[in-house]
Amino acid sequence: MTYRPLADEIRPQTLDEVVGQRHILGENGLLRRIIKGGNIPNLIFYGPSGTGKTTVANLIARRTNRPLHRLNATTASIADIKAIIGDIGTMLAPDGVLLYLDEIQYFNKKQQQSLLEFIENGKITLIASTTENPYFYVYNAVLSRSTVFEFKPIEAADVLPAVDRGIRLMAQRLEGEAVCEDGVREHIASACGGDVRKAMNAIELLMNSARRQDGKLLVTLEDARMIAQRSAMRYDREGDDHYDILSALQKSIRGSDPDAACHYLARLLEAGDLVSACRRLMVIACEDVGLAYPQVIPIVKACVDAANMLGLPEARIPLADAALVMATAPKSNSGESAIDAALADLRRGRTGDYPRHLQNIHADSAGQEREQGYLYPHAFPHHWVRQQYLPDTLVGTRYYEYGDNKTEQAARRYWQEIKGE
Template sequence: MKPLADKIRPNKLEEVVGQQHILGENKILNRIIKSKQIPNMIFYGPPGVGKTTVANIIASTTNKRFYKLNATNASVSDIKSIIDDLDSFLTINGVLLYLDEIQNFNKKQQQSLLEYTENGKITLIASTTENPYFYVYNALLSRSSVFEFKYLKKEDIILSLQRAVEVVSEELKDTRILCDKSALEFFAENSGGDLRKSINNLQLSLYTTPRNKEGNILIDLDIAKECSGKKALNYDKLGDQHYDVLSAFQKSIRGSDPDAAIHYLARLVKAGDLISICRRLMVIAAEDIGLAYPNAIAIVKACVDSAMQLGFPEARIPLAEAVILLATAPKSNSACVAIDAALSDLDNKDVGDIPNDLKDAHYGGASKLSRGVGYKYPHNYKNHYVKQQYLPDNIRSRVYYEPCENKMENAVKAYMTQIREDR
């Protein structure tokens, strides 16, 4: 049985739902397709959002010989077969190659296309669910235009689902299909922005639901739930989603938004990514809260230890406690800025030698080398402080730590000012 998703696949650009940021009127990809001057392109985005559909539409608008390969099972020999066809009568106008899942091609396989994409004998349209800037060979990437496809909105998916119902109704002819609005909305929401998944779930419900007494097929919310299974979660521990969610998680805490922070924690919890959560919370406590609330890292460490011992599902509770604590705590990145500046100086400056006064003097003959000579022991002075040079001569006036404006560091600033003025 032909998949319903293939039966309703658009044949015209106007029939494609979503992706208006690139396919809308006067948008760049729309203009490219209408011009029929097709460059090498890479379509990047999640599954089920129209990458293959748009590639097929582009193929139908050109007079080039069309080839289609999937990098999960294709090899260099498949590419060589296409290359062997070049300059033949069949490919007199050139070749349009659609290479799906290009991230599964290694560097050598991708390099085999370089010469022909550069001289125009092969026009490449590649698609990938992974970030092409990580997975596509740089030389091939530089010869291609990258277009990002985004998750479809619920409204766009519902439009396609309604079209799918109409197609099946025409097939069955003598059977009326009644699909509740709530069922369509559930199919759309449950798919996580993946149109193909929502249509597959609809297809399952249409072909497995028995006719009622009137001979009609009724798809209600209960049937939709039964045929959909668990909601798709847009998360991949090894891909972009992993880093995107962690990035949003940390930025929400840094931005003092506990609601957004808890939302992204929930995504990570759903993915079962306990290690990443714990590591990131410890980083945030040091990097973003820092000296504004030094005890935060101790509390977070306790929450993290508890979460690791408990495991899911109970781990979610101490993790939520840590997240809300960090999101609502005062913020300071002064320690992070200070150490990064010091590390940068080591990489980029001649910082010079350690002052002799500070060097180790706990061995015979150290004084003959002027080690430790002239060092003043701070505890012998008022406020346990005495002015002396600690930094190397080349950077003796360098300032790394600049206190931020918060209660804790204001107290630090006041203390440092006081002991220095007392001298």
């Protein structure tokens, strides 16, 4: 008997059997209505693996009278596309074809362009899937001729019925009765990270390795934890997940949520990405805490240095200290705002000559030195004297605005008193 993976055998045969994706496949979901209507447009399915993209594409194929061609962009070539195009209009495909193109992000621009003419005239109905953001990876001309649907990670409660089906099917295969300890089903459903395929793979391993006793297959929670460990992690250093986790970490610290900061830092460290965690924490120190607590920059630098010296798993401790110090610190982005405003002026051409008194004394030719007129602040009370520093064309321009935190407001009051403002 030919081996068939459980994840493939349990694949839904109707839309009602598809788990999750209620926002597009629920009773009034737009994608469900499109599929039931039978007039299938070009579609792009975007979302994590194991969330039903291929399953839905198969269900769509059954509703059309067109032959289905499957290509995986990781291995397909222009020759494969030409072979499909060659069938169009022949007895093999008189009304065109339905092309399911998996991982379309791996097709280069030329490969995607080769489909355009036939997508345009309707001879090819394209259903493409991708785990990456299609607005970054799919050629604009293809994207504009397609409707994008996002498939979201499946909630544990929605995965549970699929887990039960998988356990029943494996018990039938193995000709035994499955006896699962309390918590096994729920653990698999939650530990798969919204990926039904991972859940089915875990069930297959668990059931095949289960101890037999009086015709019963005993599945323990300890075994379930062992098999499903780390499987909830979705992380690809080159993909969207990488940037999503980093973004979530920074926004959580910026939003002063220490618990969320710990969660997203833990996800980075569990994936072993020490470098990205260290770099992003340094960015946050400068960008989001900044002048509200300027001492945080050397503090975070010390934590990062300690983490790199220690390595994982010990590195988690100084990095957690850094994340929590920043999550609970006052916040200011006044430094970033100031430099960005100055850069924006430069890029608009707002510059000007240096004031004469700020130039390097060596700017004059030998023997033609002129008095600069520079006033040395340290020679004046409070080490300050009024003089022009910006170019003439920018006099009066203000880039830096004091933040409303205690540190910057104290500096503001100090200089207002000295400058008499």
